[in-house]
Amino acid sequence: MSQNLETVLADALEELTDRIREEEILYKPDHYGDMISELADSHVPVYTSEIMALANAPAIYNMENELGGDTLEAQISGRIYTAITQHLYDGLKEVIDEIFPECPICFDQVLEEEIDRNDGEGEGCCDGCQDDLDEAEEEELTEAEEEEAEELAEIEKESL
Numbered sequence: 001m002s003q004n005l006e007t008v009l010a011d012a013l014e015e016l017t018d019r020i021r022e023e024e025i026l027y028k029p030d031h032y033g034d035m036i037s038e039l040a041d042s043h044v045p046v047y048t049s050e051i052m053a054l055a056n057a058p059a060i061y062n063m064e065n066e067l068g069g070d071t072l073e074a075q076i077s078g079r080i081y082t083a084i085t086q087h088l089y090d091g092l093k094e095v096i097d098e099i100f101p102e103c104p105i106c107f108d109q110v111l112e113e114e115i116d117r118n119d120g121e122g123e124g125c126c127d128g129c130q131d132d133l134d135e136a137e138e139e140e141l142t143e144a145e146e147e148e149a150e151e152l153a154e155i156e157k158e159s160l
Ligand SMILES: [Zn+2]
Pocket: 103, 104, 105, 106, 107, 108, 125, 126, 127, 128, 129, 130
């Protein structure tokens, strides 16, 4: 199977997207870091012929040899790993934006189901904002009740 670098990078990014969608992880840079390293590892080709075929890409042969390696093959495979890692970090923001909708109130990115869950009237928002809205509504109710009670007390007073 002959691959070019673009395909390898695109495949890795696609798998990153699937994984994030599956695991629904938000705001965990460490977790993304581990996931990216793991994916980069698994997307570096295994066979010498495939590795050497990718050496043909300028992004690979022009790259500094940061990861070392005793053989040319090890050096090329290290650069492929670096290229994939870089590509995944570059694409991460867009992937997250695509998967997690923004709360229309606080603009935090949250899980889609959170937005759906709070979609009572009109636009849904995050759980935090929904709590604030509920609290504000309760306060308003209490205030209205207090006013009503005061009015009643006033009427009672007058009728005495
Ligand atoms: Zn919010």
